[in-house]
Amino acid sequence: MGKLIDMIRQDVRFGDSLKACMNCGVCTAICPAAEFYDYDPRRICDTVQRGDEDEIERLLTSDTIWYCGQCLSCKTRCPRGNVAGELIQVLRSVAQKMGYYRSSEKGRQQEQLMKGIGQNILEIGYCVHPDRVDPAYHPEQGPVWEWYHDHIADVAPRLGANYHGDGAGALRNIAQEDLDEVRRIFEVTGGMELRNYVLPTEEKDNE
């Protein structure tokens, strides 16, 4: 395994994400995550730019890289054209490949996301689907969502949706031939490999 900084630089997104940061801090000023967490995208750019392996390893094993909400407001405002949010994507990718994500509480949440969103994509062809927005896990959705969730088979057709139907339309079942192509794309491009980094062995065995 090469140096961490080399792995970071090899990601196709790296060149766009960090050109030359002058540490002005505009990204931090605009950042919603910086308002909520002890989070400073300016310092992340600085750490990667310095290229110190020990510091980068500390960063990749910390909660810090998992605080970004990917709104990418930083891209609009950086006077040097850097994208701290895109650099975060690169760092998270390396943290998962190296297993460093397991060292932090926020990083370990990737397993949950892989079981949820990752599984939805492969199983039904949607990232999100009403069947999988369970009111018990989503109390913030409120009683109207619970009502819709309970009565969707009666309500969705009224909205012109094709709920669990074949063919075109909102909320249709995605045909197996199309799901097979999506899965094949995951196999060819590293999507399944990432699943294998993140999911525990028993979950992979069940696929």
Next chain:
Amino acid sequence: MKRYWNEYQKEIADDHFFYERSCIRQTFFAGSETTFLRILREELDKDICDNPHQHTCTGIGYHSDVVPFETTMTVVARLFSLMTECGYKNFVPSCVTSFGVFTEMMAKWEENPALKEQARQYLWEACKREFEVPENIVHSSDIIFKFREELKPKMRYQLVNRFTGRPLRVVEHIGCHYAKIFPHHGVGKAEFPYVLAGMIESWGGEVVDYPERRHCCGFGFRQYLVQENRGYSIANTKKKFESMEPYEPDFILTNCPGCAMFLDKWQYTIAEMEHKTYDQAGYGIPVLTYEELTGLLLGYDPWEMGMQLHQVQVDRLLDKIGVAYKPEEKYLGVGGKLLPTPLKPEILKQ
């Protein structure tokens, strides 16, 4: 007064669109997608393809870091191949996250042709498919913006309070990935986005400017999707509500389905947590998708568009506009089937 946004127009195709559905809009606002297609086909006489072989762009997984860049890039290539196969060149995503993903891949391919070649190889190896890059890519809200003046004479209602005769005051919220990633892809770019403001002004309303107008809705991908992290999401949304509250908006208009859902549902949650609502009467601020607003003004039935699925009720807004609607049909199922009504929240008035 200098209108800066006038300098930032973008090309929006006239006709023959390939529609890419949104996971989030289908989940929470399925009626909005139906309404969009109806407006294009029935009001504007446009050709738009709703291809049955489409699927997620993987955007939520990509920004939650459970799908690698190369995988999302190739899934995008497959969706472009469906467009190519059907003979279309104008690509129209319904989702703002998807719009950001598609424009990101196109930008990466333009600056790095070898990457586009890699996408072609991956797609061929996985699916034996080929693709062309769209000639024109716009968000679905861009199309309604483009034809807003053409739609206006067909509208039954205006954005005017029928009780006072004054324009309705509207907060517009643009999804971050509409123009913050690639400003030249947004009408008015990132600093002066005009896609929703243009609709509001053309249809008789007044746009509310407020300090946190460009702040994120708070979705944050993993910050909402993981239950333990949701404090991030609701805190950022709350910041927006507190900023807009003094301006007493009549409703919020969005072009991103995720934003519409969060701005609606978090009002309920904040009311439950803190007994706080952001309008003086305690009903909350209704949140509309741009498809719902357009359909409403055209005289479409609000319940056929799914407006009963909002947690912040829209009835009082319908009354202000003067929309004719049947309250007794609000919670019916298909074919007039009687269903139980939703439970009422303790704080947020219904």
